[in-house]
Amino acid sequence: MNADESTGKHLVHELLGPGPLAEQVTEGCNGEWYVRVSGTEFLPLVTAFASRECALIGLFCTERFSPGAPFSLLYVFEKKGVLLVIVLDTAQSAPSIARLLPSACWPERECRDGFGIAFEGLFDERRLLLHETYPDDYYSLKKSVANVPPLMKPSVDPSEEYPFRSVQGDGVYQIPVGPVHAGIIEPGHFRFSVIGEKIFNLEVRMFYKHRGIEKLAERRLPEDVVRIAESVSGDESVVNTVAFCIAAEKIAGTHVPERAWALRTIFMELERIGSHLGDQAGMLVDVAFPLGASQFAVIREEVFRINALLTGSRFLRGMVVPGGISRDIRTEDLEALAQFVRQVRKRYRTGLKIVLSTASVIDRFSPTGVVRRSILRPLNITGPTSRASGGNGDVRVDHPYGIYSRHPPSVRTLHDGDVLSRFTVRASEILDSLDLIERLLTTLPEGTVKEAYDAKDGYTLSLVESARGQNLCWVWIRDGVVERYKVRTASYCNWLAIEHAVQGEIVPDFPLINKSLNLSYAGTDL
Amino acid sequence: MVNVLSCLLKRKVTADVTVRDEEIEALGREIRREVDAVFGGSLAIRELDTGSDNSAEIEINNLTNPYYDIERFGITFAASPRHADVLLVTGAVTHNMVAAAKKTYDAMPTPKFVVAVGDDACNGGIFAGSYAVLGGAEKIFPVDLKIMGNPPAPKEILAGLLALMRQAGRGR
Numbered sequence: 008m009n010a011d012e013s014t015g016k017h018l019v020h021e022l023l024g025p026g027p028l029a030e031q032v033t034e035g036c037n038g039e040w041y042v043r044v045s046g047t048e049f050l051p052l053v054t055a056f057a058s059r060e061c062a063l064i065g066l067f068c069t070e071r072f073s074p075g076a077p078f079s080l081l082y083v084f085e086k087k088g089v090l091l092v093i094v095l096d097t098a099q100s101a102p103s104i105a106r107l108l109p110s111a112c113w114p115e116r117e118c119r120d121g122f123g124i125a126f127e128g129l130f131d132e133r134r135l136l137l138h139e140t141y142p143d144d145y146y147s148l149k150k151s152v153a154n155v156p157p158l159m160k161p162s163v164d165p166s167e168e169y170p171f172r173s174v175q176g177d178g179v180y181q182i183p184v185g186p187v188h189a190g191i192i193e194p195g196h197f198r199f200s201v202i203g204e205k206i207f208n209l210e211v212r213m214f215y216k217h218r219g220i221e222k223l224a225e226r227r228l229p230e231d232v233v234r235i236a237e238s239v240s241g242d243e244s245v246v247n248t249v250a251f252c253i254a255a256e257k258i259a260g261t262h263v264p265e266r267a268w269a270l271r272t273i274f275m276e277l278e279r280i281g282s283h284l285g286d287q288a289g290m291l292v293d294v295a296f297p298l299g300a301s302q303f304a305v306i307r308e309e310v311f312r313i314n315a316l317l318t319g320s321r322f323l324r325g326m327v328v329p330g331g332i333s334r335d336i337r338t339e340d341l342e343a344l345a346q347f348v349r350q351v352r353k354r355y356r357t358g359l360k361i362v363l364s365t366a367s368v369i370d371r372f373s374p375t376g377v378v379r380r381s382i383l384r385p386l387n388i389t390g391p392t393s394r395a396s397g398g399n400g401d402v403r404v405d406h407p408y409g410i411y412s413r414h415p416p417s418v419r420t421l422h423d424g425d426v427l428s429r430f431t432v433r434a435s436e437i438l439d440s441l442d443l444i445e446r447l448l449t450t451l452p453e454g455t456v457k458e459a460y461d462a463k464d465g466y467t468l469s470l471v472e473s474a475r476g477q478n479l480c481w482v483w484i485r486d487g488v489v490e491r492y493k494v495r496t497a498s499y500c501n502w503l504a505i506e507h508a509v510q511g512e513i514v515p516d517f518p519l520i521n522k523s524l525n526l527s528y529a530g531t532d533l
Numbered sequence: 534m535v536n537v538l539s540c541l542l543k544r545k546v547t548a549d550v551t552v553r554d555e556e557i558e559a560l561g562r563e564i565r566r567e568v569d570a571v572f573g574g575s576l577a578i579r580e581l582d583t584g585s586d587n588s589a590e591i592e593i594n595n596l597t598n599p600y601y602d603i604e605r606f607g608i609t610f611a612a613s614p615r616h617a618d619v620l621l622v623t624g625a626v627t628h629n630m631v632a633a634a635k636k637t638y639d640a641m642p643t644p645k646f647v648v649a650v651g652d653d654a655c656n657g658g659i660f661a662g663s664y665a666v667l668g669g670a671e672k673i674f675p676v677d678l679k680i681m682g683n684p685p686a687p688k689e690i691l692a693g694l695l696a697l698m699r700q701a702g703r704g705r
Contacts, residue, residue, distance in 0.1 A: 138629040147664050154664050159628055186633045189612035191580045191594045193587055194630060215629045216584045219665035234659060241588025241684070285591070288598075301550045304598035308552075311595070321686060322588050357548050363540035419534055427537065434535045529587045532629075 015040070018089045022056065036257040036467040038406070039083075039090040043073065049095050050102055053082070057107045061086040062384050064500075065468075065479045066114035067493045068122045070150050072096075072483070078122055082111075083468065083479065088405045090468060103129040110387040110500060121148030133170065136217050136532075139163045147222060154222050174200035174208050182514065186215045190518075193528035197517075204513045209506050216532035224492035229255040229329050229462050229482075232489050236480075237324050239494055240530030242282050245274045246473040247480070247494065247530075248327040253408055254482035255329045258465035265452040267331030268409045273344075273447055274323045275471075276440040281310045282474035283391075283433040286525040290430060291362060293519040294371040302358030306351055313347050316340055330460035345448045352441050359434055372427035376508040376520030379424060387500040390476020392524055395432045396424035402472035414443055426523040462487045473497055475525055496530035552599050560691050561606040567698035568607035572618060576608045576698070579617035579641065583634045584666060585624030589651040589684040593621060596687050608694065614640040619697070622670040623684075625653040625660040631673060638674045646677045648697055650690060655679040677701075 016032075019040045023029040032042045044052060056063075065083035072079035076096030082104075084091045095101060103126035105112040116135035118124045123146040137147060140159045146152060174181075179202055186194035196212040220239055224232045229251075236251040237244040249271055256263060263271075284307035291300035311321040317340050318326050326332045362368055380397040382388060389400055401418050403411040419435040421428040466483035476497030483491040501524060508520050540546075568576050580593055596603045597610070611617045614637045626634060638647070649670045652658035656679075657668040670676050678700065680693035 140628055140631070152664070155662065156628070156664055156667065159631075186630065187581060187614075187637050191590055191610060193582050193585070193590060194633065215633070216582070216624065216627055217629050217665050218584050218625060218627055218660050219663040223660065223663050238586040238659060241586040242591060244588070298547070298550075301599050302548070304595075305550055305552055305600065308595060308598050308600045315686075321592070322684070324683065357546065359535060360540055360543075360546040361548060363535075363537050364543060364545045366541065369537070369541060421534070431535050431537055438535070527587060529585065 015089050018087060019091055022059065022061070022084075022086065022089075022091060023052070024055075028052070035092070036465060037254065037469055039092055039468045041092045041094060043094040043096065046095070046097075049093070050104075052093065053104050054107060056084055057104075059086070060384065061091075062387050063104075063108040063110045064387050064477065065481070065493070065495050066111050066118070067481065067495070068118040068124055068148070069483065069491045069493070070122070078124060080118065080124070081481065083481075090406070090470070092468065097124065099123065100125040100127060102127050105129060105131070109385045109503075113499065113503075114495075120146070122146050123149070136214050138214065139167050139169060147219065154219070154225075169212060171198045171212070172208065172210050176202075178202050179207060195528050199514065199517075201514060204515075206509045206512055206514060206517070209509045209517075211502055211506060213502060213528065214532045216529055218533065220494065220533040221492055224489050226488050228488055229484060230460070232492060233328055235492075236494075237322075239533065240496060240498070240527040241322060242285070243278065243473045243475070243478065243496065243527065243530060244322045244324050245271070245278045245327055246471050247478060247496070249275060249409075250469045250471040250478055250480045251482060251492070252327055252329045253471070254467050254469040254480060255462065255484065256460065257467050257469070258482070258484055259329075259461055259463040261330050261460050262458055263331050263409075264455050264458055265410070266335075266454045267456040267458075269447050269451050270332055270336060270456065271327055272410055272414070273444050274318075274326060276444050277310060277314060278323060279474040280437050280440050281307055281314070282525070283437050284310065286522060287430060287433060289522040290372075290426065290519060291368065293522050294368055296362070296365060296368050299358065299362040299365065299368065302354070302361060306355060306358070309347065309351065313344055316343060328457070328460075329462075331455070331457035333457070335456045341448060341451070345445065348441050348445050348448070352438065355437060355441075369427065371516075371519065372430060373425050374423060375426045375516050376512060376523060377424045378504050378508045378524075380422075382504065382507055386503045388476075388504045389500065390473070390497045391429055391432045391436065392501055392504055393476065394419055395421050395428035397422045400477070402470045402477050406470050408469070408471060414446065416443065426519060429523045466491075475527065475530075476501060494533060496527060498527040498530045502526050502531055550599050554600050557601055557688065557691070560688065560695065561603070564603075564606040564608065564691065564695050564698070567695060567702065571698050571702040572607070574607060576619060576694070577611040577617045578608060578619045578621050579611050579614045579637070580621045580623070581614075581634060581637050583622055583624045583630045583654070583670065584627035584660070585651060585653060585684075589623035589654070592684050592687050592690060593623070593650065596690065601687055601691070603691070614638070615642065617641050617645070619646045619648055619694075621648050621650055622654045622676075623650050625657045625663075625666040625668060626670060626673055627666050629665075631667060635673055646697060646701065647674055648693060649676050649679045650682075650693070651684045652681055655681055658683070
């Protein structure tokens, strides 16, 4: 978030308009802006933001943040690389803005489950995080609620079961799928309403894996939260930890050495390559083309093995810590990586040619599962999914962190929004990531890889580009320990894209569309 | 940007996938022997995620990539618990998954075996004590074998399955 400060301030003033609000704006430690608004200012302001094409990229609650107010709701808006956080203090209720900005719907339900905040006019009042077996009037994220399992309901009355949207009509039938799926997949429930073979409506129910990540981080030293950040989503271990560390480092004013940033960036790009290869192999399995899938699965296994060689962990865990990385990488291992990158590029291109010269694959990929561009901003759809549908956002370019300002990736945009576009965008990104790793290896600076980190109190927002898109985290450190750790991964927003992408498609294409969106259940459910 | 059209219009491309990991081959031969001796030629696994961070799923999925390709050794992944000998459990058991997890276990025919994969499934890992989880898999059903790790590598999962089969063979 190193956007030019005066440009940023100018844009913020322009958004807030003339008046007292613009005077009260303060800058956060990571280039984001904060403004506290009153109950009467809130709705007109948000309505104006919605009409001015601002995206609501985060909404969360925190306690005792403002003097005299029990709760504060933080609304994070993004426009043209500027991040503006609206702070609305409240005793227990707030107006719902989900009709204006649909990306508020899940977060409002989440704040209700976690803190008991009532959102007036919320059109979907069903439970989100805490399913029906949790006791009534139990709000897990409140500070007054201890982090111990509550007394769960032994059984749930049918009248209290989760009401799925009911679709009725001639020939409409429902297919319930999950939470336990047929493959080796994470749990979630899909409720299809189908006419013949065609999907008329899909409703997704998530949060089966809700593990209480955010509360787990509270009252812990920032160094100890690293292990929790790594567990948000296994295949985003590095990038979520980097997001947390950036926040902690910005608050404390820690200067991360250049060599550490170069190595962190190599890890983040290796993670992206591994994730994209997994999707591509999975998509090819789902269209019954194992020859192509094997090409990518083999390379992916080799990425895991090179990860283990470099760091001792196939998921690159235990490396990123506040202040840099936990230890340097041996020169011979870096040479092995350079050699791997060189030989793998050629093989990857061959794999791509095998796949893309196969008509039956293209036939299944296109024009399947279209994500329309018009839903991108309202739902805050990001990452390759967005870029395959005409979006051009990438956190590495819009809010560069670490050394991305010096190594900005090319933003690969396609416009069809179908499975083929998502496959192709990922293919280009894999080749770009290989190039970037190679470039970083040849220009790797010497020096230390860790600066001493002394936790300081404060709060800030941090955005990173994971393989799946924009991950957001907000960290508040008080008395040297974490007071609030809010994580919102790209999957949390992108999950809603699938409900749109499958409409009118046939049920057998659902697994393919799902795979092409590559959604993390763990990263959503927390 | 990768050009799809030019690939599609050019000559059809194909290539071999040649991989071999001698350590896996040796482990596989032992597994094959135990599968034949104890499980009558095939061992069917049903994977159950009760709240993992998805890394254990990724490693279990990796068992099917050409480096491991464990169907060669007689181990298959079943789509339904009704076809399974072994329940491979990942993740701490969340409150939101308890009912579905129990139903999955109950749907398996006996004799059945439960293997916990990864620290979270073994004892709750870092999530032990969290408001949202019960703990490790043994909180809801008996666990026959624990494979520790964050997550365990595919090779370690295979070694664990081999140990399970030897344990089951001794019990006969």
